[in-house]
Each structure stands twice: as structure tokens, then as C-alpha cells.
């Protein structure tokens with residue numbers, strides 16, 4: 074099973090400010106993201122104290138970037154939880170399928186940009202934690218056997 078990990082993007086700095094970019098893979102070029110990018114969305118104007126997420130995806134892969142401000146992403150694979158504090162626009166968190174995620178502690182003005190491997194599909198979501206635990210146990214058994 075793929076593990077979550079931080080990916081760093083190029084950062085080009087000069088006296089006018091900084092520029093970072095993310096490129097998808099091409100025929101002779103390995104991009105910055107380990108999947109083909111099918112969708113981009115972003116979350117912003119999150120009121121203080123609110124959280125997002127509280128679900129998992131069956132197959133979707135994502136890359137989460139704090140393009141402005143900061144927030145904390147907690148990933149739970151059904152056995153272990155890991156926290157990632159994102160506060161740099163030149164790095165992203167790769168989230169493999171089968172991870173329950175919570176995003177919280179949004180700073181004022183935070184923008185959470187997400188690159189996704191598939192178009193929006195509600196049937197890919199698991200929004201019930203018990204169902205998620207069942208799903209992740211079965212997934213683990215199938216990987217082991």
C-alpha cells in the first residue's frame with residue numbers, strides 16, 4: 074500500500090517574489106505528482122474552528138497544498154494516525170487511497186488546493202467511520218493474502 078508523503082515542488086525566487094509550479098507527467102517527462110491530474114479544487118474562507126474532510130476515498134489519490142496560510146491534515150489508515158502541518162506553498166501532501174482525513178486548524182486566509190486523480194464521484198467517498206474501518210481491514214487482508 075502506498076504511504077502518505079510530502080512532495081516538494083520547484084521554487085524559483087527573485088527580487089519580484091517566488092514562483093512554484095506543478096507539472097503532470099508527459100511521454101518523456103515524469104511530473105511532480107504520482108498520478109494523472111483530472112481535477113483541481115480549492116477550499117478557502119474557512120471560518121475559525123471549522124474542519125473539513127471526515128471521510129475516506131476508495132480509489133482517489135490526491136495532493137493537498139497549502140497555497141496560502143496553514144492547516145493540519147490528519148491521516149488515518151485504520152490502524153495508525155499521522156499529522157501533517159502544511160504551511161509552505163512549495164510542498165504538498167500526497168494522500169493515497171484508503172485514508173480517512175480530517176483537515177483542521179485553518180489559519181486566517183488559508184487556501185487549501187487539492188489536485189485529484191479522478192473527476193468528482195460521490196460513490197468513491199466513505200463518509201461513515203465504521204464503514205471505513207471495515208473497508209480498510211478488508212483491504213489490508215486482500216493485500217496480505
Ligand code: T46
Nearest residue numbers: 112114116124125126127130135137174176187192193
Ligand atoms: C477531500 C477534502 C480534502 C463537488 O461538487 N465537486 C468537487 O470536486 C468537490 C471536492 C466537492 N463537491 C461538492 C460535494 C459536496 O456537496 O461540494 C460539497 C462539499 O464537499 P465535501 O463536504 O466533500 O468537502 P470537504 O472539504 O469535506 O472534502 C473535500 C473533498 O470532497 C474531499 O475529496 O479529500 O476536500
